[in-house]
Amino acid sequence: MIKLFEEEIKDQGRRSSKGNQLKFERNGNWFKTDYLGYEGLVEYTVSKLLAFSNLEKIEYVDYELEQIEYNGNIFNGCKSKDFTEGWSLITLERLFKSTYGTGLNEIIYSIPDYSDRLRIFVEQVERATGLKDFGKYMSKMLTIDALFLNEDRHTHNIAVMTNNKGEFKLAPIFDNGAGLMSDTMMEYPLSKDVLLIVDKVKAKTFCDDFSEQVDIADIYNDDVKVRVIELIMQMRRKYEYLFSKTK
Numbered sequence: 140m141i142k143l144f145e146e147e148i149k150d151q152g153r154r155s156s157k158g159n160q161l162k163f164e165r166n167g168n169w170f171k172t173d174y175l176g177y178e179g180l181v182e183y184t185v186s187k188l189l190a191f192s193n194l195e196k197i198e199y200v201d202y203e204l205e206q207i208e209y210n211g212n213i214f215n216g217c218k219s220k221d222f223t224e225g226w227s228l229i230t231l232e233r234l235f236k237s238t239y240g241t242g243l244n245e246i247i248y249s250i251p252d253y254s255d256r257l258r259i260f261v262e263q264v265e266r267a268t269g270l271k272d273f274g275k276y277m278s279k280m281l282t283i284d285a286l287f288l289n290e291d292r293h294t295h296n297i298a299v300m301t302n303n304k305g306e307f308k309l310a311p312i313f314d315n316g317a318g319l320m321s322d323t324m325m326e327y328p329l330s331k332d333v334l335l336i337v338d339k340v341k342a343k344t345f346c347d348d349f350s351e352q353v354d355i356a357d358i359y360n361d362d363v364k365v366r367v368i369e370l371i372m373q374m375r376r377k378y379e380y381l382f383s384k385t386k
Contacts, residue, residue, distance in 0.1 A: 142208040143170060167221045172207050172214035176323035178316030179204060179217035185287050185315040200313040222311055226300040231264060238267055244294040268299055268307035276309050283312060288340045291317030319370045329362050333369050
């Protein structure tokens with residue numbers, strides 16, 4: 140457990156459609172509290188499973204579980220290392236508003252044909268940043284979102300990194316906490332059968348055997364851990380073709 144203070148609260152300008160978690164920074168480590176359910180457990184689980192994928196370690200953020208004491212209250216949550224290394228993180232929404240005066244979200248949703256949205260989205264980002272592999276990056280992110288049922292991916296929490304020379308580079312994939320039906324407060328109560336409500340989630344994401352990893356997450360109740368296990372197994376069956384039989 141770690142005790143954190145008000146002066147350590149950070150706001151990186153990223154918004155969630157479900158509200159914002161408390162975020163803190165201390166000595167090169169970031170801490171996030173759970174907000175609507177078990178977001179920290181999802182961040183941890185997703186990052187540990189991505190270690191079994193063909194992604195390089197620098198392509199995603201690794202999370203550990205943490206209990207956080209703040210203002211006399213104890214929160215479950217997670218922590219991660221600061222990956223910016225002197226660069227700044229900027230959301231695509233903020234980048235486009237500051238560069239063109241129009242938000243990227245507004246540009247995308249003005250396009251009626253769904254099949255054109257991702258293509259134009261990628262083209263606009265590559266034009267604004269000079270990044271040539273952004274399409275591949277988005278393919279990986281959307282695969283991860285589909286497998287782990289992350290329904291909260293949007294232009295306010297997709298980001299790139301920039302420096303004081305105006306250069307850009309890809310950020311590691313992060314912010315997966317809205318996946319795996321973690322919102323038990325409003326959308327997906329633990330009392331509901333996950334197999335009956337899984338189709339409610341707008342899927343977007345990827346995975347491997349994770350039971351051993353979740354078993355050590357003893358700061359969460361058994362009913363929460365059982366739900367995460369059931370959802371991972373269900374999505375693995377749905378996306379069986381994504382898994383190497385030799386891995």
